Amino acid sequence: MFDGSYRTAAIVTVGILILTGVIGGFAVHSDPSVGEELIAMMNEEVFENIQSENPAVVAFNIFANNTETSIILFIGGASFGLITTLILSFNGFVIGMVVEYVRQEQGLYVILAGILPHGIFEIPALVLAGMFGLLLGEELWKELHGNGDAISAA
DSSP, X not given: OOTTOHHHHHXXXXXXXXXXXXXXXXXXXXXXXXXHHHXXXXXXXXIHHHHTSOHHXXXXXXXXHHHHHHHHHHHGGGGTTHHHHHHHHHHHHHHHHHHHHHHHHHOHHHHHHHHHHHHHTHHHHXXXXXXXXXXXXXXXXXXXXXXXOHHXXX
């Protein structure tokens, strides 16, 4: 599918995120209570802990979480890319839901203010890790069929 092409793998990865993001956005658009429930859950599980912590601890925890996610995305390629695709899809779906909910409640500028800081490091890291996970899955598939070497490709 990718034939070792980083560009194709990156396009597929971004495509998965955008497609599932659009689906998540439509879910909230058609039933705003879904977005309200997601935001309420995120407030309880994530944001309450962040507000009470030292900013340095919060930064470290975010970095550690993103590193863990990136490693899982890459290693998920060992499932022929299925786990990688599922994680990318879930993240895209949740991002789409949050973006649509915030768009309805607070508008485009708040979305841009929330996404732009993440656009510098987190989103490219998610795309790169997903891309390499998909490439690993492809190499495993090739090796299974006798014409690849997944270990050297990894």
